[in-house]
Amino acid sequence: ISEQVLAPIVENRAVAPDHVELIISSAVLSQAEPGQFAHILTPGMLRRPVSFSRIDQENGQVGLMFQIVGDGTRWLAERRHGEVLDILGPLGHGFAAPDPTKPWCLVGGGVGVPPLYAAAARYLHRSRPDVIIGARTADWVLMAQDFKDLGLDVTVATDDGTAGHAGTVMGPLETWLQDHPDGQVFACGPTPMLAAVSAACEGRATAYVALEQRMGCGIGACLACVVKAHGKEHAEYRRVCTEGPVFAAKELIW
Ligand code: FES
The missing domain is CATH 3.40.50.80 (Nucleotide-binding domain of ferredoxin-NADP reductase (FNR) module)
Known part of the structure; x- marks a missing residue:
């Protein structure tokens, strides 16, 4: 499941110089798998992908941690308790469960x-x-x-x-x-x-x-996010937003 949600900010935490974690209330986003991401609307700019730092299904909350690197993330870092974010998500493929028999x-x-x-x-x-x-x-x-x-x-x-x-x-x-x-x-x-x-x-x-990866649509349509991967015969492209962002490393051409 993923959809467009309007999710209120519960808390804005400064976690390090130029690094912020927003705690967001959303039952839909709290269904995320680790490694999936939220595609967050910042006014006048493209949406911005931010992966989940915390996923609290019980309380219907998620964390989104990011570095302030430009106007979009600065705007995001200035959002406060009670303000509402327009988010597409949860998007992409996350981390599968680890094999418990291996370190x-x-x-x-x-x-x-x-x-x-x-x-x-x-x-x-x-x-x-x-x-x-x-x-x-x-x-x-x-x-x-x-x-x-x-x-x-x-x-x-x-x-x-x-x-x-x-x-x-x-x-x-x-x-x-x-x-x-x-x-x-x-x-x-x-x-x-x-x-x-x-x-x-x-x-x-x-x-x-x-x-x-830099992204455009976040939903597989624009191909702004593609990376090269090993195909059966030729190199193939993979969309990071939908087929990733998590990949088996050996699948990709680095
Ligand atoms: Fe548009 Fe991936 S961001 S296809």
């Missing part, structure tokens, strides 16, 4: 972390993931405490070395892969990070990636 690792970079938190919270009863969070700097490490509150081990990597490992998530991921060559990895973050995760997992762990 599981979540690898997130920047605003790629929130959908992984939603996946951890949803599937915790099946499997307990190890968590690797990457960010540019300590202030921008997202949701580390949320994962810890689920009782999970969190490894942090920052580009500038201000928290955790100095460098990208790839160092900690390589260590994890050496210890768990038969594991499964769920990743979300910038495309270069996902390409590196895909390459590192090849021949070892099974990797599923949630792509961050």
Whole structure:
């Protein structure tokens, strides 16, 4: 199910410098799978895809966490309790449940972390993931405490070395892969990070990636979001908005 909903904001949380989480009340959106997204109308601009950071079916609420990167996200960050957002959703294909017989690792970079938190919270009863969070700097490490509150081990990597490992998530991921060559990895973050995760997992762990992609319609009609994938004979295109945003990493041409 997905539809156009008018959903009131319950709370606006500043979670880090230039990063906001809006808690939204919507029974329809709270049916989302982790990794699916909301396509949010910002006046005078295209809709903007934001994946769910929290999915609370019981209370009919979801979280939407994003970085302020331009006029659309700035407008969104200024919305307050009681204001209503025009949202299409939940859209796309999310993360399937992890295989409980295999070790599981979540690898997130920047605003790629929130959908992984939603996946951890949803599937915790099946499997307990190890968590690797990457960010540019300590202030921008997202949701580390949320994962810890689920009782999970969190490894942090920052580009500038201000928290955790100095460098990208790839160092900690390589260590994890050496210890768990038969594991499964769920990743979300910038495309270069996902390409590196895909390459590192090849021949070892099974990797599923949630792509961050610019979108137009969000419903499969405009082809603004396509990526290349391996077809039976030739390369094929996949629409990130409808066939993704979660793909098996080995399906894609990086
Ligand atoms: Fe239009 Fe994907 S955003 S087809």
